[in-house]
Ligand code: KG4
């Protein structure tokens with residue numbers, strides 16, 4: 001059998017993206033972002049993002065097909081993010097994908113964007129080992145997943161009880177005066193600072209809370225501690241050592257994520273850790289995960305930076321997994337689900 005070819009379409013937030021994946025090969029990958037239009041508001045404005053998706057949809061999908069030297073009739077299936085994400089944004093991508101599937105008479109898969117973030121690692125590292133652990137770190141999600149089969153069975157092992165890591169970074173970044181999204185600014189400044197300059201708490205790691213929540217995360221305390229520290233400095237008329245604040249925050253978050261992920265790998269006897277989501281672009285986290293992975297004999301699979309943030313390749317890759325596994329396509333009237341649970345892989 002020749003390798004399956006899937007067109008993946010993504011519109012959960014501020015990226016309109018489309019890509020073609022054949023087997024485990026990325027054939028084309030096009031991303032249009034409305035990020036700059038949101039920067040002056042300090043966060044994504046759903047109405048602006050939805051309109052940008054409506055404008056970019058046809059050009060982005062056309063370019064993905066042209067770059068691949070293909071026509072719509074050449075793909076075996078279409079996959080589209082059906083959630084989680086902003087409802088208006090999802091509606092644009094899903095409606096467009098349904099129209100394409102109907103016109104070209106192709107099967108369509110409404111997929112879980114979050115699972116796509118981990119599926120994309122297959123483009124670099126090949127198929128998933130059976131029963132592996134995965135760490136999802138995106139703007140809205142921080143969770144440890146047990147992936148028995150990426151097309152059929154995923155369980156949540158632990159999750160954040162409050163803010164996601166990306167959210168925590170974005171909020172502290174705002175406080176420090178960086179534009180949205182703040183994560184990359186904290187990363188850059190963190191590389192210049194002293195990671196031990198400021199004591200930043202590590203949520204749910206010690207005492208009873210740590211025992212009761214071995215795989216859960218909490219980052220709102222981290223955010224508050226940094227905010228208080230910055231306010232106290234300001235009140236005392238002292239200058240804020242921005243690089244040190246960023247480095248200390250990044251070190252605390254990377255350490256908690258890495259240690260909990262390794263603990264999970266031990267418990268689940270997983271020799272591999274799959275990592276995905278926008279926050280996995282973070283350099284402090286990447287370095288820490290590779291370091292602890294080496295210590296624990298765990299192979300850490302982190303996507304290359306351009307595949308960490310939202311893209312169509314992740315959607316297309318998961319689509320290939322679903323078709324290969326013989327999972328039934330979504331019905332033509334499948335709904336979007338802006339709060340799609342993480343154990344739902346496709347609808
Ligand atoms: O996965 P993603 O692109 O969107 C969601 O599905 O949520 O993740 C976006 C998040 C934002 O919070 C952004 O600040 C963060 O990923 N991010 C980073 C870096 N690059 C993106 N956070 C820290 N360091 C980075 N280098």
Ligand code: ZN
Nearest residue numbers: 138277278310
């Ligand atoms: Zn994402």
